[in-house]
Amino acid sequence: MDRRSLLAAMGATALMPAQAKQKNVSAHATGWQNWSKSLPPQKAQIVVPDDAAALADIIRQTEGGVRPVGSGHSWTGLVPCDGAIVKLDKFNAVGEVNVAAQTAWLGAGARLKDLSPQLAEKGLAFRNLGDIDVQSLAGATSTATHGTGRALPCLAAEIRGVRLINGAGEAMEISAQENPDLLPAAQVGLGALGILTEIQMQLVDRHKLHRRVWFAPYDKVLADAQQLFADNRNFEFFYLPFSGMAMCITHNITDAQDMPRAHDESDDGVMQLKALRDWLGWFPYLRKKLLAAAIAGAPEEDVVGESWQLLSSARNVHFNEMEFHLPVSEGLDALEEVRAHIEKNRSAVFFPFECRMVAPDTAWLSPFNDGPRMSVAVHTHAPDQYEFLFTEIEPIFRRRGGRPHWGKLNRFDATDMRAVYPQFEAFAKLRAQLDPAGRLLNPYLRDLFGPA
Ligand SMILES: Cc1cc2nc3c(=O)[nH]c(=O)nc-3n(C[C@H](O)[C@H](O)[C@H](O)COP(=O)(O)OP(=O)(O)OC[C@H]3O[C@@H](n4cnc5c(N)ncnc54)[C@H](O)[C@@H]3O)c2cc1C
Numbered sequence: 001m002d003r004r005s006l007l008a009a010m011g012a013t014a015l016m017p018a019q020a021k022q023k024n025v026s027a028h029a030t031g032w033q034n035w036s037k038s039l040p041p042q043k044a045q046i047v048v049p050d051d052a053a054a055l056a057d058i059i060r061q062t063e064g065g066v067r068p069v070g071s072g073h074s075w076t077g078l079v080p081c082d083g084a085i086v087k088l089d090k091f092n093a094v095g096e097v098n099v100a101a102q103t104a105w106l107g108a109g110a111r112l113k114d115l116s117p118q119l120a121e122k123g124l125a126f127r128n129l130g131d132i133d134v135q136s137l138a139g140a141t142s143t144a145t146h147g148t149g150r151a152l153p154c155l156a157a158e159i160r161g162v163r164l165i166n167g168a169g170e171a172m173e174i175s176a177q178e179n180p181d182l183l184p185a186a187q188v189g190l191g192a193l194g195i196l197t198e199i200q201m202q203l204v205d206r207h208k209l210h211r212r213v214w215f216a217p218y219d220k221v222l223a224d225a226q227q228l229f230a231d232n233r234n235f236e237f238f239y240l241p242f243s244g245m246a247m248c249i250t251h252n253i254t255d256a257q258d259m260p261r262a263h264d265e266s267d268d269g270v271m272q273l274k275a276l277r278d279w280l281g282w283f284p285y286l287r288k289k290l291l292a293a294a295i296a297g298a299p300e301e302d303v304v305g306e307s308w309q310l311l312s313s314a315r316n317v318h319f320n321e322m323e324f325h326l327p328v329s330e331g332l333d334a335l336e337e338v339r340a341h342i343e344k345n346r347s348a349v350f351f352p353f354e355c356r357m358v359a360p361d362t363a364w365l366s367p368f369n370d371g372p373r374m375s376v377a378v379h380t381h382a383p384d385q386y387e388f389l390f391t392e393i394e395p396i397f398r399r400r401g402g403r404p405h406w407g408k409l410n411r412f413d414a415t416d417m418r419a420v421y422p423q424f425e426a427f428a429k430l431r432a433q434l435d436p437a438g439r440l441l442n443p444y445l446r447d448l449f450g451p452a
Helices: 003-009 052-061 112-121 137-142 180-187 218-231 266-280 284-296 307-311 328-345 387-399 414-420 424-434 443-449
Strands: 025-028 045-049 066-069 084-087 094-098 103-107 159-166 171-175 194-202 208-217 234-240 245-254 301-306 319-327 353-358 373-381
Touching (some): 052 194, 066 137, 066 194, 094 112, 103 159, 112 137, 208 307, 218 234, 218 328, 319 387, 328 353, 328 387, 414 424, 414 443, 424 443
Parallel strands (some): 045 084, 066 084
Antiparallel strands (some): 025 045, 103 194, 159 194, 208 301
């Protein structure tokens, strides 16, 4: 008698291996890795449930635990597990829309880029988006994905309700009508409270944006940054390492005529930065001179279009990234310290550093729940080593009161998280209530939410 029949004969609930055939589920072999391939290939199968009942069965019955995945665009160990990696690709519909309240129930597995045009048909749009929009709605909100804008919060802050299957395999709604106290916990949930099937989002009127992109000396941008954040709906800038120059981007609402955007050349630009690094990494003076010449000839943008078509763009050159969210008073100094350190010690770096601002919200695990924060990000080309981000860059961010992006490289452990999130313990307690057997825990989350 095999183990499953033995357990069944004993009247126990047998845990199914991920390979087991279930109704209303498609499963395929994996080797799953995240987008940059910084995480090792996984043995767990990828399973795609057709409906909530099948999802509940997977959570209750899969041996080795279950983790939801969106587009796999996170670097932290949130997804790897031994049992099943669950994709919510079939949960991708636009559900009930309340045009007057500008809210909509949206499939949790839907990609942001697929939702935007459907929302536009109903006269609605996301208030803000990040650099890319290929993430799933649940994946993006679960790690507090953000764009930039002094008055614009992260995407999770726009959640008005969620429907989920919790770790015990039970369906739950958390919204203004049901379990409203739990909403701030569910907004940034890391996939640790349950697997979200639908999310009710607060939206805004469909709108057009005027996008401007220009280059300016880095010192001037640092001096003007606070004003630029104050004067523009969306402002961000990228420092081009070893160049002394920054690229500034603003977006503001407009009714002006569309002005089409030329082919997005940002990937080509990154590869030019790489070429200069490869040829001239050891000759910083020459590298700076050639960078300045290249930047002087770089096209600036002045275009008008639909918000979602301008805010996000493709990122085809793969990289690894660390981003910390800093108190606004520390952000620019942190960036400057990182710049000075890298230009002195790390000539291999060529990806631009990014600086953004995010408005506050009230989600328990939102990095922005104690006031607005300035987000500073450092990227390294995927094939390059990035250990120095942990040993040399993270200490700068830590010293200045930074909270790490939940999806991006960091070495914060449970003690560190407890120290920076007053509601961490409350979240851990709720997690244990909603998933008493730890069905949704993997090694990364067990380390975070294990016993204090
Ligand atoms: C090229 C690139 C650009 C990026 N740009 C930005 C940016 O501009 N701003 C920013 O803030 N971040 C950015 N990120 C980070 C990215 O937005 C986050 O890591 C986000 O979580 C990825 O979404 P995903 O759909 O790939 O989710 P995944 O990485 O697959 O999963 C993220 C988390 O969501 C959970 N999850 C997924 N689906 C569900 C579900 N149905 N129910 C419950 N939990 C679920 C997972 O378990 C995991 O904990 C970028 C990443 C990359 C690679």
